[in-house]
Amino acid sequence: MSKLATNRPTMNDVAAAAGVALKTVSRVVNDEPGVNPATADKVKAAIDALGFRRNDGARTLRRGHTASIGVVVRDLADPFYSTLTRAVEEVALTHGFLVFTGSSDESPSRQRELALAFCARRVDGVVIVPVGEDHLYLQPEIAAGVAAVFVDRPAANLDADAVLVDNVGGVRKGIEHLLAHGHRRIGFLGDAPDIFTAGERVRGYREALTSAGHIIDPSLISMASPTRAAVRAALDRMLGGPSPATALFTGNSRVTVAVLRELAEPPPEHVKRRRPALVGFDDFEVADLLSPAVTVIAQDPARIGRAAAELLFRRMENKNREVVRRELPTRLIVRGSGEMPP
C-alpha cells in the first residue's frame, strides 16, 4: 500500500498555521501551564481551523505506555464473559484506559496469539482467562513490564495474580442443600475434565458427600462437554436405573440448560423418569421464570471482572508487590428446583 489518502494535520501544521513553535502547540493540546492566553487562543483557533486531533499512537511511542489493556476471554458472546469484560472496561475507563478484547474459543494457540498481539501493541496490562497447559510465553512480557492478571482459572505454570471463584465451596453448599432436603442419590453433570473449574467443582461434589459420610457412586458422575448426546446418555444412566438419582447438580449454566432441555423431552419408552431436584452452578437469565424456578449457586461475573481489573491496575502501579490470588464467594439462590423432595 502506498502513502495513505489520509491527510491529517499534525502539530507541525498547527504550529505553522498559528505562527508558533511545535512545542507550544504541544503545551496547549496537553493543557500544560505557562502559556500566554493570547498565544493559546491563536493555537486553539488553528486547531479548530485545521481539525487537528492528536495522534495518540505517536504520543504513546514517546511516553512508553499506551494507556490500554487487553482482555482475552473464552467467548465474548457468553454472558458470563461479556459481563466480566464489561466490568473490566468500566474500571479501565475510570483510569482513562482503552481496552482490546479477544475470544480464545478455548484454543491455547489462539489465546497465545491474541495475548502476544496485545503485548506487541504494548498494552500496559492483560486480563486473561487462561487456556491450556503452558503460559510461560508470557514470562518475557511480564518481565518487560506488562501487568498480567488471570481470571476464572489460575495460570498453569506461572506465578501471577489471579481472581478465582470458590468453586469447591460453592458446590459443597449446593450439595449440602440437597442433602438437607433429604436427597441421598445425587447425580453430578460436569464439563470436560481438563477445564480447571470443572475439576474443582467435581471435587466439591466429592468432598461434600464424603464429609457427610456418604459413598461416591461413580455412575452418578458425568464429566463431558455438554453435548446433547452426552447429556442424554448421562441422564438415562442416572435417572433410569433401579436406584435412580433423585437430585442433580449441574456444573455450569450450559450444562444446566442442556439438562433442562433434555428433561423437557419425553423420555425414551423403556425409561421412566421422575423429575429430579436440581441445583445448578451459575445463574442465568430467566432462571426464575422456569417451572420449577431453578435454584442456583451464583457467581458474580461483574464482581470478578472488577476485582481482576483493580488487581491489574494495582500491579501496574507496583510491579514488585507480592503475587495476589483472590477467591470470590458464591451465593445460593433458592428458587424451587433445589427444594423438591426425593
Add this chain to the structure above:
Amino acid sequence: MSKLATNRPTMNDVAAAAGVALKTVSRVVNDEPGVNPATADKVKAAIDALGFRRNDGARTLRRGHTASIGVVVRDLADPFYSTLTRAVEEVALTHGFLVFTGSSDESPSRQRELALAFCARRVDGVVIVPVGEDHLYLQPEIAAGVAAVFVDRPAANLDADAVLVDNVGGVRKGIEHLLAHGHRRIGFLGDAPDIFTAGERVRGYREALTSAGHIIDPSLISMASPTRAAVRAALDRMLGGPSPATALFTGNSRVTVAVLRELAEPPPEHVKRRRPALVGFDDFEVADLLSPAVTVIAQDPARIGRAAAELLFRRMENKNREVVRRELPTRLIVRGSGEMPP
C-alpha cells in the same frame, strides 16, 4: 512518571548483538525476501537471545495504519451486543486486525468520547451503535480516512454505511401472526420512544393493524423504558379494563422478560387477568423452556455483526464506493405463547 522499568530490546539492540545493520533485522522480522540465510540465522539467534518482540506501535506510526478497529455498542454485557461484537471480532481476526471495544450505556457523550478516543489511537475503522442526535463529530474522522459503519440504528445526521434490521417488517409479521390466530385486541409494549428501533417497531405495529383494517387504540400502546412500575401500569391498563387485550407484542427482549416476570406475579386484587397470548421481538436464552414457550421475532446478532464488519473492511479498501445501507431480515419462531386463542 519517569522512565519506565520496562527494558525491552529494540531492533537496534538486536542489530548490535548480531553484528548487522538495523535494516537487516527489520528484513528478518518481517520475512522480507533477499536475506542471506546465514545472516538471517544470526539475526534470529540474537532475537531469541534477547527476547526481542517488535513494537507494533512504532511500526504503526511509520506505516500509517494500525490494523485495529473500534467497536462501540450500547452495553457489552447485553447478549445481543456481545454476540454482535464477537462476530465483528471474528471477521477482524481474519484480516489480522485487533479490536477495541466500548459500551456507551446509551449516553451520547460517552459514545462520542469512546469513538474519538479510538480515532485518536488511529484505528482504521469503527463500528458504532449510534446514540443521540448528532454524529457530525465523526465527519472529520471519516474525511481523514477512518471507515465507519453504523449498526442496529442509522446515524442521525451522517450519510454513512449502516446495517439495520427490518424492524417494521418483523413486527408486522408478529402482529399478523396474532391476527391470524383470532386476536383483535393486541397490546404493544415498546421502549423509550427516542430509541430508533423502538420507533420503528411501534410503526410496524400500527401498519399491521391499519393494513388489516383495524383501528389503533392508543390505550393499547405503551412506549416507556421497561421499568417494573411502567410495565405493571401498562399491563394493568391493557389487561384490566372492560375490553382487555387478548394478546401482547413486546418490543424487545428486556420488555419481554419484564412482562413475563410481571405476569408470573399474582395480579392486584381488583384486577382480573387472563394470560394473554404473547409474541416478543428478540429471541433470548431458554425462551423455549418457559411455559408456554415464547414465540418470538428473532434477529440474528451474529449475522448483523458479521455484515457490519464485512462492510467496514470493504469501506477500508475503497473510501469512495457509494454508501450502503443493508437491512437484515427477521425470523418468526413459533413456540406456543403466540398461538394461544383469544
Add this chain to the structure above:
DNA sequence: CTGAAAGCGCTTACAG
C-alpha cells in the same frame, strides 16, 4: 544481499 539516512508525530530535556 546489506546498510546509512530520513521521517512517522509526538514528548522529553534543555536553553533562553
Add this chain to the structure above:
DNA sequence: CTGAAAGCGCTTACAG
C-alpha cells in the same frame, strides 16, 4: 513564556 534539538522504535526510499 517560548522554542530548537534529540529521540521513542520502527519503515521507507535509496544507494551501494
